[in-house]
Amino acid sequence: MDILFLLIPFSVVLVLIILAGLWWAVDRGQFDDVEGEGERILRND
Template sequence: MNILYILIPLSFVLLGAIIWALLWAIKSGQFEDMEGPAHEILMDDDDIKKTTNNEKQN
C-alpha cells in the first residue's frame, strides 16, 4: 500500500512529461507534412541520374 504514495505522483510526472513532449512536437512543426516524405519515396528520379551520366561523359 505504501508503494502507491510513490507510484501515483510518479504517474502524474510521467503524464506531464508526455503532454509537454506532445505540445513541443506540435509547436515545432513535427506534424506539418505527414504525406510528403511518403510520396518522395515513390517519385522517380531518373532525370537526376541522366544528368550526372551526361556530365561524366563530357
C-alpha cells in the same frame, strides 16, 4: 499501500513529460505534412 504514495505522483509526472513532448513536437511542426515524406521517396528527383 505505501507504494501508491510513490507511484501516483510518478505517473502524474510521467504524463506531464509525455504531454510536454507531444506539445513540443506539434509546436515544431513535426505533424504538419504527414503524407509528404511518404510520397517524397516515390518521386524521382
